[in-house]
Amino acid sequence: MGSVKDYFSGLGSGFLSLLKGMQVTGKEFVTPKITEKYPENRETHHIPQRFRACLELKYDDEGNHKCIACGTCERNCPNGTINVLTKMVDKWDGTKKKKLDKYIYDLGSCTFCQLCVVSCPTDALEFSNDFEQAVFTRSKLVKQLNYLPEKPEPEPTEEEKAKILAEKKAKIEAAKAAAAAKKAAGAAAAPASLIDENDPKVKAALAKCAGDPEKEAKVREALEKAARLKAEKAAQAPAVDNENKKQN
Numbered sequence: 001m002g003s004v005k006d007y008f009s010g011l012g013s014g015f016l017s018l019l020k021g022m023q024v025t026g027k028e029f030v031t032p033k034i035t036e037k038y039p040e041n042r043e044t045h046h047i048p049q050r051f052r053a054c055l056e057l058k059y060d061d062e063g064n065h066k067c068i069a070c071g072t073c074e075r076n077c078p079n080g081t082i083n084v085l086t087k088m089v090d091k092w093d094g095t096k097k098k099k100l101d102k103y104i105y106d107l108g109s110c111t112f113c114q115l116c117v118v119s120c121p122t123d124a125l126e127f128s129n130d131f132e133q134a135v136f137t138r139s140k141l142v143k144q145l146n147y148l149p150e151k152p153e154p155e156p157t158e159e160e161k162a163k164i165l166a167e168k169k170a171k172i173e174a175a176k177a178a179a180a181a182k183k184a185a186g187a188a189a190a191p192a193s194l195i196d197e198n199d200p201k202v203k204a205a206l207a208k209c210a211g212d213p214e215k216e217a218k219v220r221e222a223l224e225k226a227a228r229l230k231a232e233k234a235a236q237a238p239a240v241d242n243e244n245k246k247q248n
Helices: 002-030 072-076 115-119 158-189 200-208 213-247
Strands: 054-057 082-090 096-106 125-128 142-144
Touching: 072 082, 072 115, 115 125, 200 213
Parallel strands: none
Antiparallel strands: 054 125, 082 096, 096 142
């Protein structure tokens, strides 16, 4: 009789214990969760200005960045964290210009060495001091830094176009004139040719390469070299004869 009483007594106490546990579980189940608690002074916590958290493109007040898609940061990155994708766009004068298409940055492989920031020729990059970068998936660590829509490149007015084209034409003409002057100066400074154009052998050699300027230039160079050596030997001959006479 006592064993039956003890059995039901233990069963009742176990059931009461289970109810107490479920009461605690049920209470915590409906209580709002606190998933972010540290630091407690998150809103007023001071982060040093030079703290390196995440790479960013600098945008001005008008939503423009200074990246010229040169790829210097991508080449200097030791971990291959940066991938600069470019595109070619047509300009008003018919020429093409390389521009930034996508600036891909992988925070998961970044060592925060700041080589990209230091080597940027246009000072287009900086590190933010936002220390909270935790995510649940690695794919969210890969970011596109040029997140704002690209603005169309401003087109110059008709007067500005005419001025730009005139300056471009003037530069081309000046370059042509400088090249012509350099060529003329080189021709004037060059020694006179020793090739005898009336020599039958010379005429025959030049006739074989008629119509081929490159081959003719090589043949003339060889003939010039041979004529120069012949002239040097002829100039040395009297001196040798005089030396032989002195010895005799």
